[in-house]
Amino acid sequence: MYEKVKATVIKYKMLEPGDKVVVGVSGGPDSVALAHILTRLAKEFRLTIHIGHLNHMFRGKEAELDAASVARLAEKLGLPCTVERIDVPAYLSEHRVSAQAGARYIRYAFFEKLADEVGANRIATGHHADDQAETVLMNFLRGSGVSGLTGIPPVRQGKYIRPLIEVSRQEIENYCRYFDLPVRFDASNAKNIYLRNRVRNQLIPFLQKEFNPKIVQTIARFSEIARDDNEFICREAEKAWQLLGVEERTEEIRFELDRFWEWPRAVQRRILIKAWEAVTGSARDIMYTNIENLLEFLKTGPASGYIELPKGIVAQKTYNSVIITAQYEPAQIEYDHELKVPGRTIIPEAGLTIITDVKQIAAYNMDAKAHGIDKGLKAHAVDYDRLHGDVRVRNRRPGDRFQPLGMRGTKKLKDFFIDLKIPVAERDRYPVITAGDNIVCVGRLRIDERWKITESTRTVLIIKIIDEIDS
Structure with missing residues (x-):
């Protein structure tokens, strides 16, 4: 040996x-x-x-x-x-x-x-x-x-x-x-x-x-034969990368599609994997099906549009060019309304109605029904006395952070959506309810840890979101 x-x-x-x-x-x-x-x-x-x-x-x-x-x-x-x-x-x-x-x-x-x-x-x-x-x-x-x-x-x-x-x-x-x-x-x-x-x-x-x-x-x-073949394909992909004139920016890759299609499909896959690695810093988390779906989108998809990839990465196609980026955000629906407490607030921009109520409780009890809160309604219950500032409802915004219930630290709202695998196009469906500069809850997904009901809670704000305009 x-x-x-x-x-x-x-x-x-x-x-x-x-x-x-x-x-x-x-x-x-x-x-x-x-x-x-x-x-x-x-x-x-x-x-x-x-x-x-x-x-x-x-x-x-x-x-x-x-x-x-x-x-x-x-x-x-x-x-x-x-x-x-x-x-x-x-x-x-x-x-x-x-x-x-x-x-x-x-x-x-x-x-x-x-x-x-x-x-x-x-x-x-x-x-x-x-x-x-x-x-x-x-x-x-x-x-x-x-x-x-x-x-x-x-x-x-x-x-x-x-x-x-x-x-x-x-x-x-x-x-x-x-x-x-x-x-x-x-x-x-x-x-x-x-x-x-x-x-x-x-x-x-x-x-x-x-x-x-x-x-x-x-x-x-x-494996040795595969290693030799892989090295050849990688060299060809590197050559193609240079000839494509790929533009590399922070968390973004851009190149033209006409010359991309001149290369064999094996090399095309490697170019896209290399682009993914350049944007994310790792070759992990991208699967064969992701690459094949992306190739199909670039080949037969609309002249202008985008496709979502894992980890919140988006590939945007604009006629003869493609941008693979971590920064893409489609045009958002802008709104910001005062939330009626108690009462009904209609959000026409999002097609939602938010119903709120306030209840007094005499003692701490984790059973929501003990406070007249029906969990079947999928309503949030938060400590109203601890909220400061006007209670409002608005669309998500760049830089939003909150502390999801059960977490020790804060998290970017964008990362929260990514973790839950919520597509970019659907994220505007989740209104952000705030009190002053703080997020109280994100749609029906999660309240902020800081406003949960505790032993000292005496006033509860109940928030129910309906996916229709309730007139």
């Missing part, structure tokens, strides 16, 4: 003489084997190696034993080692991201920080051929295009290297046994609650048994 890994390192130019390498070691067989092999390569490549281990604080005592095992390995290999503990569960709770995504973000941030501290120019991780097969299959099952089928790149950003990417999990485990290396096993990898675990524990064994015993190697070859 040593010679195989060395060949991979040379093939992908992963290391140069004198490199300083941070090796991410979890304690599992793959990363332990990686640390051992790089130590053997160190003399030939004149490498300086530093082991890094992150305790994610997911697994209690088991995680502590992992850290101790890695420290012993480093001592055995004569390598410096940094072990750090970060409360990833707390991070997940605060940022509301998945366990896998949050742990990956924290882990790579740790690697970057450690590399800066020790002056390393390479970060090595233990991804191997089985990881590659799992990633390709997962992306295939999700409907990925060619770029997703390239899997895990052997080298990323010229800094991250995967020397084990062409060896199998079985080869790695055999290597660890041969050299009697201390390894730890994460029991959570056997639980089929994540897609990757199901692919690893169920799908790949099934494919090996029923179709191809060497499916891992087959997928590895396929």
